[in-house]
Amino acid sequence: MTETNSSKSPSLATAPIPGQAPSSTEELNTHLRKDYEHGFTTDVESDTLPPGLNEDVIRHISRMKNEPDFLLEWRLDAYRHWLTQRAPNWAKLNIDPIDYQAISYYSAPKTEKDGPKSLDEVDPKLLETYEKLGIPLAERAALAGVAVDAVFDSVSVATTFKDKLAKEGIIFCSFSEAVQKHPELIKRYLGSVVPTTDNYFASLNSAVFTDGSFVFIPKGVRCPMELSTYFRINAANTGQFERTLIIAEAGSYVSYLEGCTAPQRDENQLHAAVVELIALEDSEIKYSTVQNWYPGDENGVGGIYNFVTKRGDCRGDHSKISWTQVETGSAITWKYPSCLLRGDNSIGEFHSIAVTNHHQQADTGTKMIHLGKNTRSTIVSKGISAGQAQNIYRGLVHMGKNASASRNHTRCDSLLMGDRCGAHTYPYMEVKNPSARVEHEATTSRIGEDQLFYCRQRGISEEDAVSMIVNGFCKEVFRELPMEFAVEAQNLLALSLEGSIG
Amino acid sequence: MNTAADMVDRYCRELASIAPTLPAAEVPWIQQIRNKARDDFARLGFPTRLQEAWHYTNVGALQRRFFELANSGISVDPNAIEPFLYPDIDSHRLVFINGIHAPELSEIGTLPDGVILENLATTLAQTPEQLEPFIGGRKLPLEHAFNALNTALLRDGTCLHLAPNTQLDKPLHLLFLSAGEGQESCSQPRNLILAGAGSQAVVLESYHSLGEAACFTNSCSDIILEADAQLHHYKLQEENRHSYHIANLQVQQNSGSHFESHLLSLGAALARHELHVDLNGEGAHCTLNGLYLGNGRQHADCHTQVRHIHPGTDSHQAYKGILDGRARGVFNGRVYVHPQAQQTNAEQSNHNLLLSANAEADTKPELEIYADDVRCSHGATVGQLDEDMIFYLRSRGLPEDAARGLLTLGFARELLDRMPLKPLSVQLEQKITDILSQSDGMKSLK
Numbered sequence: 004m005t006e007t008n009s010s011k012s013p014s015l016a017t018a019p020i021p022g023q024a025p026s027s028t029e030e031l032n033t034h035l036r037k038d039y040e041h042g043f044t045t046d047v048e049s050d051t052l053p054p055g056l057n058e059d060v061i062r063h064i065s066r067m068k069n070e071p072d073f074l075l076e077w078r079l080d081a082y083r084h085w086l087t088q089r090a091p092n093w094a095k096l097n098i099d100p101i102d103y104q105a106i107s108y109y110s111a112p113k114t115e116k117d118g119p120k121s122l123d124e125v126d127p128k129l130l131e132t133y134e135k136l137g138i139p140l141a142e143r144a145a146l147a148g149v150a151v152d153a154v155f156d157s158v159s160v161a162t163t164f165k166d167k168l169a170k171e172g173i174i175f176c177s178f179s180e181a182v183q184k185h186p187e188l189i190k191r192y193l194g195s196v197v198p199t200t201d202n203y204f205a206s207l208n209s210a211v212f213t214d215g216s217f218v219f220i221p222k223g224v225r226c227p228m229e230l231s232t233y234f235r236i237n238a239a240n241t242g243q244f245e246r247t248l249i250i251a252e253a254g255s256y257v258s259y260l261e262g263c264t265a266p267q268r269d270e271n272q273l274h275a276a277v278v279e280l281i282a283l284e285d286s287e288i289k290y291s292t293v294q295n296w297y298p299g300d301e302n303g304v305g306g307i308y309n310f311v312t313k314r315g316d317c318r319g320d321h322s323k324i325s326w327t328q329v330e331t332g333s334a335i336t337w338k339y340p341s342c343l344l345r346g347d348n349s350i351g352e353f354h355s356i357a358v359t360n361h362h363q364q365a366d367t368g369t370k371m372i373h374l375g376k377n378t379r380s381t382i383v384s385k386g387i388s389a390g391q392a393q394n395i396y397r398g399l400v401h402m403g404k405n406a407s408a409s410r411n412h413t414r415c416d417s418l419l420m421g422d423r424c425g426a427h428t429y430p431y432m433e434v435k436n437p438s439a440r441v442e443h444e445a446t447t448s449r450i451g452e453d454q455l456f457y458c459r460q461r462g463i464s465e466e467d468a469v470s471m472i473v474n475g476f477c478k479e480v481f482r483e484l485p486m487e488f489a490v491e492a493q494n495l496l497a498l499s500l501e502g503s504i505g
Numbered sequence: 506m507n508t509a510a511d512m513v514d515r516y517c518r519e520l521a522s523i524a525p526t527l528p529a530a531e532v533p534w535i536q537q538i539r540n541k542a543r544d545d546f547a548r549l550g551f552p553t554r555l556q557e558a559w560h561y562t563n564v565g566a567l568q569r570r571f572f573e574l575a576n577s578g579i580s581v582d583p584n585a586i587e588p589f590l591y592p593d594i595d596s597h598r599l600v601f602i603n604g605i606h607a608p609e610l611s612e613i614g615t616l617p618d619g620v621i622l623e624n625l626a627t628t629l630a631q632t633p634e635q636l637e638p639f640i641g642g643r644k645l646p647l648e649h650a651f652n653a654l655n656t657a658l659l660r661d662g663t664c665l666h667l668a669p670n671t672q673l674d675k676p677l678h679l680l681f682l683s684a685g686e687g688q689e690s691c692s693q694p695r696n697l698i699l700a701g702a703g704s705q706a707v708v709l710e711s712y713h714s715l716g717e718a719a720c721f722t723n724s725c726s727d728i729i730l731e732a733d734a735q736l737h738h739y740k741l742q743e744e745n746r747h748s749y750h751i752a753n754l755q756v757q758q759n760s761g762s763h764f765e766s767h768l769l770s771l772g773a774a775l776a777r778h779e780l781h782v783d784l785n786g787e788g789a790h791c792t793l794n795g796l797y798l799g800n801g802r803q804h805a806d807c808h809t810q811v812r813h814i815h816p817g818t819d820s821h822q823a824y825k826g827i828l829d830g831r832a833r834g835v836f837n838g839r840v841y842v843h844p845q846a847q848q849t850n851a852e853q854s855n856h857n858l859l860l861s862a863n864a865e866a867d868t869k870p871e872l873e874i875y876a877d878d879v880r881c882s883h884g885a886t887v888g889q890l891d892e893d894m895i896f897y898l899r900s901r902g903l904p905e906d907a908a909r910g911l912l913t914l915g916f917a918r919e920l921l922d923r924m925p926l927k928p929l930s931v932q933l934e935q936k937i938t939d940i941l942s943q944s945d946g947m948k949s950l951k
Binding site: 093417419421422423425429430431435436437440442443445447 | 557561844847857859860861862863864865866867868869870871872873874875876877878879880881882883884885886887888889
């Protein structure tokens, strides 16, 4: 791999540093012009950019991906806006400062040759975890990053799926591929739910995202399979700034699963993804997430920062978006999958399990913005805190002036395991319509001595009893997960809390 | 054109200029506290909506007009206070006009042994050391702008001191009247209550306006309950619809003590009630009830914060709002459980009734819990009257507006019924009925 010849672009050193925007627009403009003048020369072939962020880096990413001009402009707009923003600090999180200039924003995907040749070369600890989670044998190799050609038949499996989807007119591909093949759809929908100016991390993502997934379900089509199945086998290295865009046309249905229960090895500390869902009339999108990134060690050293902006837009009448998430990984999870209920009679749902152990922190919840008439939303959040972890539910339910006869029900329960952890609930309810109804209830407790005693008395070990009670506590959410993942997620929960009792 | 900073500056200059005329101005430590508070106020300025605690309440109006701090010495005819008294309740009474004690209107009467009740200016002038437990150093610096403003003035108010095991024989009625005669006046009372071990008292704070002039009330009350002390605190806020009412009640509770608060907020253009309770000893428990009514363009904001610091403490909060017209009601309740506060029991509820298309309710019940052996729950609802209930009443021959009126009143009565001081709750119910009967669709309540 060749490094970019930085001497050819003196602008790298003089580029404005994010967070310290130039004092005047004039100065900024000077910088912009300068950057443009000395921009990258096309003759430099590079696979990996040196750490740092400026407009040249963005131009480079865009050119490497052979993107149309509108997308480059869109990225640059986002970047320029990002420079004017400051990192938010309102969450109840302890975050070490992030050096955005120390991150490399582009590296070509690793080739298959870099991976282990077979399962024998994979870390036995990882294999043990797969065993415990009950992941099918055929998938283990793919998850461990074993070179694809060594994986049992996976290519052909993926191809079969692809044919099946294409027959229905469904587009399901990587984001880069969609940019090449369907630029009109990208232009129309990208940023229409999460604009480039939305928030600090969304702006950053918009400027530098490298890849992600794109799903388009045409009118009246019911996607014949859980898109997860395909995704899991084909899990691409999508990098730390992932962009997902899902469009469900009128009357369509899709169920999508992101992430997986298996622990993922990842070198990047900051993950700032953006997910946009668009549901037109009578359509339904079901988005499930299982997140199990490296949470750091027992002492809270290392671990991933997972700062994600996820938002669904129920644009059409009678549309439905439902979010289900199981969050067990990451040192810090900071995300609020939201629903904009714009269409009349639209429905938003949020089902969440957030587990934090050791020194993990999670500040998560949802926003339900009711704008249309007779819109309904349900929020079920289950937080489990162990060790010295902090688990926060923060959610907004907003009933707009026109949201007549709309309803919301929120239930958030927290379970505390250990006397040094914390569970916090910050619900916001704003109601501007008298016929709207909003209900919120929350409880915080620990596992009851009597519940434990009851199980122990019947000969169930303490560890099993706890796992049983915790699973019961989360049952409502597990029910929402696609079948095959529900089982794995339950095992994952037990794994995450291993050793936190007794 | 005044900016917020100019206004803060103006208050600070005014405070500095009247400082020498304030009671106990010559006592160095009191002077130091006032100066420190003034600096804090200058530093903090008026809160803005960017601050989380003021997200739903905009005090911009207070930054655009200046309310005179100087004592203008308005005299009030004794008959004028008649409507604000409770003939059915035999009480000790202190009356304040624009935050300044009016001895000619007050009626302290005979006090039981061991009870000291006087106005704060007297305490400041004669025995300032009595204030030590309340303002002596421990609370500085002040991170609350309005509290700082009040402390910077520290002029008058109430000082109630109960010796251990004494009982205040009759309720204490603190009547605060705002009266602006040609000028926009402000009232900044400071009430200090120290209840010794095992003592008991009932205190009623009521806030009213004389006339229709806009006034600014910035009241602070500090209450300390020693072991096993009991205090029932009632507060009625019924200022005119042009006024601004900001109140800050801080309670420190020791083991076994019981604090009960009943709040009824009816008046003012903007009312903000803050209630901070610290449960510092085993067996300390508090009950906080509140009811806020809003109509027209009124804004009522109730903020509570209960901190469970010590193991084995209980708190119960129940707040309700009835909002009509273009009114906005805000509830922000926080329960904090300290890591060592095991066996905490905390309950919190907030229910709102929206009666009109333009009313708004914002509610934010928060739990912040760092201990595991706790039972904490909260619930909040916003909605309208249950149609089934209305149908039930109508099927029995009641006209619709009567049914709505009855159910709305019933919604409010749940909190009034919890007041142990019955003669008061009866009168308050009458006030609520009068207000509700002005709403469309409930005329029949008259």
